Amino acid sequence: MLVFSAICPHPPILIPTIGKDNLKQIKDTAEAMKKLEQELYASKPDVILIISPHGEMIPDAFCINLNSSYKVNFEEFGDFTTKLEYRSSSLLALKIKERVENELPIILLSNDTLDHGCGVPLFYVTKHLKNIEVIPVSYSFLDTDKHFKFGQLIKKEIAKSEKRVAVIASGDMSHSLTKSSPAGFSPKGAEFDKEFISLLKRKDIPGIMKMNKNLIEEASECGYRSFSILFGILEEYKLDVEILSYEGTFGVGYLVANFKLV
Ligand SMILES: [Zn+2]
Numbered sequence: 001m002l003v004f005s006a007i008c009p010h011p012p013i014l015i016p017t018i019g020k021d022n023l024k025q026i027k028d029t030a031e032a033m034k035k036l037e038q039e040l041y042a043s044k045p046d047v048i049l050i051i052s053p054h055g056e057m058i059p060d061a062f063c064i065n066l067n068s069s070y071k072v073n074f075e076e077f078g079d080f081t082t083k084l085e086y087r088s089s090s091l092l093a094l095k096i097k098e099r100v101e102n103e104l105p106i107i108l109l110s111n112d113t114l115d116h117g118c119g120v121p122l123f124y125v126t127k128h129l130k131n132i133e134v135i136p137v138s139y140s141f142l143d144t145d146k147h148f149k150f151g152q153l154i155k156k157e158i159a160k161s162e163k164r165v166a167v168i169a170s171g172d173m174s175h176s177l178t179k180s181s182p183a184g185f186s187p188k189g190a191e192f193d194k195e196f197i198s199l200l201k202r203k204d205i206p207g208i209m210k211m212n213k214n215l216i217e218e219a220s221e222c223g224y225r226s227f228s229i230l231f232g233i234l235e236e237y238k239l240d241v242e243i244l245s246y247e248g249t250f251g252v253g254y255l256v257a258n259f260k261l262v
Contacts, residue, residue, distance in 0.1 A: 002158050002261065004043040004166035005234060006036055007227055009254035010052070010120040011172070012077040025249045032245035032256035033124040039258055040125045045166040047089045047133045048126070049154070051229050052117030052170045053222040055138040061105035062150050063138040066093050067112050070134055072119040084123065086114075089133035089163065096135070096157045104150055105142075117170045117222075125168070133163075139225040147225050148209060151232020158233065169230035171223020173246075173253025181251030183220035192219030193246070193253040200257060203241055205231045223255075230259075238262045 013019035014030060023030060040048075055065060072084040093108075100106045114122070118136050126132050137154075139147055158165045173196065174189035175182045181189065192215050199207040209228065216224055244256040 001161065001164060002155070002167065002233070002237070003045055003164045004040050005230060005259040007169050007171065007223070007230065007255055007257040008033065008036070008121040009172045009256065010117045010170050011250070011252065011254060012074055012116055012120060014120050015074055015077070015079060015082060015123055017079045017082060018074060018077045026247050026254060028245040029247050029254045029256060033121070035244055036256060036258060037125045037127055040166055041128050043166060044164055045129065045132065046163040047092060047135060048122070048166045048168060049135040049137060050118050050121065050168045050170060051137045051139060051226040052115055053139065053226055054115040054117035055136055056109050056111060057138045057140065058107055059141040061107045062100065062140050063107050063109050064093050064097055065111050065136040065138070066090060066108045067110045069112065070136065071113045072122060073113070074116065074119065077116070082123065084119070084126070086122070086132060086134040089135050092157065092161055092163060092165070093135045095161070096154055099157050100150060100153045103153060104146060121168050121170050137229070139229060144209065144225060144228045147228035148232040151229040152235060154229070155233045155235070167230060167233055169223070169226040171221065171226035173221050173223060173255050174219040175222070175252050176218070176220045177248045177253060178251040186218050186220070188215055188218035189220065192216060192221065193248070197243065197246060197255065200241055201243060203239070205235070234259060
């Protein structure tokens with residue numbers, strides 16, 4: 001059953017040993033992640049299905065990373081001390097794969113180390129969840145309607161499962177908010193983030209799925225496809241949307257949102 005769902009950003013500077021003083025500049029995001037951790041803990045999850053833009057990706061197929069366990073470290077960002085490890089949830093991962101494969105291309109991969117798109121949110125939200133199982137999922141470059149459909153298929157297996165499942169859609173908003181942004185400045189960056197959040201506040205998921213493709217492209221986001229899968233999973237549930245934080249301090253939009261099932 002589905003017990004929790006959220007949107008999270010994944011800047012490595014959220015990790016205190018990496019961000020150091022810079023962490024102060026995104027303290028709303030860090031606080032929101034801590035709040036999310038409490039909400040997740042209260043939901044007593046057995047499994048976290050986490051959708052990341054930065055795992056191994058196949059352009060024309062969705063991927064599930066199925067390995068016996070998963071390690072997280074941030075060595076590529078200069079942190080050689082943080083080390084986390086998670087168990088897999090192989091039965092549920094295989095059931096999702098079987099459910100999806102008749103309708104959409106899906107591939108099972110096996111990597112023992114998770115990317116920072118998984119690692120940063122997991123660092124925050126699993127502080128008190130020692131035995132949590134993880135299912136890492138990568139999106140594709142198939143069209144966004146197929147991402148929504150992928151989510152709808154995942155939802156059916158989550159609903160059937162006896163496990164208490166949390167879903168985290170990891171992704172950053174625009175990377176082109178300011179002149180110092182990683183993707184350079186585009187006025188479409190802020191426009192995308194504003195429109196997305198305003199639609200989300202109104203729970204207008206069909207509106208988000210119909211957002212202008214050029215606007216999405218020019219915003220240089222990495223989260224829209226992760227979020228599209230999550231919206232497919234959430235379809236048919238009644239929910240409240242809680243925007244916990246939004247910051248664009250470093251020219252990239254960081255959104256933390258919790259979807260409360262009602
Ligand atoms: Zn990203």
